[in-house]
Amino acid sequence: MLLTLMSPHPQAAQDPGARAFQRCAACHSLRADDPGGPAPSLRGVIGRRAGTLDGFAYSEAMRAAGRRGVVWDEATLERFLADPETAVPGTDMPFQGGSAAERAAVIAWLRQVR
């Protein structure tokens, strides 16, 4: 198979967590102030109550999850990333793919992003 990359592009990240985050970066940013995107910024997501980033238009399902007390940590993020629509029925976010190892890597990497 002949493949040609026709324009300069960023090299795929080397850190496993940053590389796994490439899937997330299609919709999520890491900017401190990013209320208008298709998905909420994940800066500081570890420890954040679900559905509470100011200015983002969450689904009612995600806001309800926060009201129920769901806080994003390693366990809740693993369950959510493994099957978003089971963890939070009615969430807007679809399953993104990736292995359990990739999920663990991106969660560990997000812990560092403050």
Add this chain to the structure above:
Amino acid sequence: MNRFWIALAAPLAACTLSLPASAQQVRYYDVPPGGRAHDVAVTADGKEVWWTVQRGGAHGILNPETGETTIVPLGEGSAPHGVIVGPDGDAWITDGGQNAIVRVDRETRAVRVWPLPEETGPINMNTATFDHRGRIWFTGQTGFYGRLDPATDDMKVWAAPRGRGPYGITTTPSGDVWYASLAGSHIAKVDLDTGEATIVEPPTPNQGARRVWSDSQGRIWVSEWNSGNVSVHDPRDGSWRQWKLPGEAPKTYSVYVDETDKVWLTDFSANAIVRFDPTTETFESFPSDRAGANVRQMLGRPGEVWGAESGTDRLVVIRSED
């Protein structure tokens, strides 16, 4: 590539709602649970409906007459997002898990994979469309779009202008290819010879253009996730028109234009499929009978439009009784 498939006899679950306004019949089909059905495609003869088993890494096949389903695994790590019917009649799939274009032969169920090289990293393969030269164009949400020529295996990938965001993609009757950029909030036309993408800005800033579909006139209809609008761009004169979907805080996920130029949308806030008539500028809503349906894409054939409810693992069809 080994091929095998599992035939499952799924109970035929049907729920029919009659709506007086335009004589449409809604019907639901259960598919094996847990797979998180994402995109659908119906064959031209209507005998098979395909869906991407995104969480199950497989190609799903529904016989709409019997309700029987068949599951074809696509390979290690597969997480298919989009499926279309190719000019060869086969299923062509954008597989975000394998970072590849995948084809499933309709007759033999044989699977062939064209992966992107490892060094590109996952581009979050999203949607595909064929141009009139037999080449399949695809989007990658991390900021790429590309083209595979199945006749030669030649694959080219371009970095999208303004980076992350490429999502839906469509081909006009004249053969032009356009894609939408969700994170970039724009649509773009691709030069079929050079591959260069030219951005066209919708009038609503930060609208979140998620999917696009062409009507019979080559006008580009856009589902705007952030704004809750449906908009249309006419490349002939550069014009735009837009309409807000009904209800409170709509979130317009997908758009499909049928053979009569009626515009089919999905609104996550309303948990509904919404039909828009551009002539009368009126909306007609078809809410799901289950919460959290999440229909992320629609596709059809004359007289019927199909969608997949990722939240309930069902396929839904709306058939015109006219």
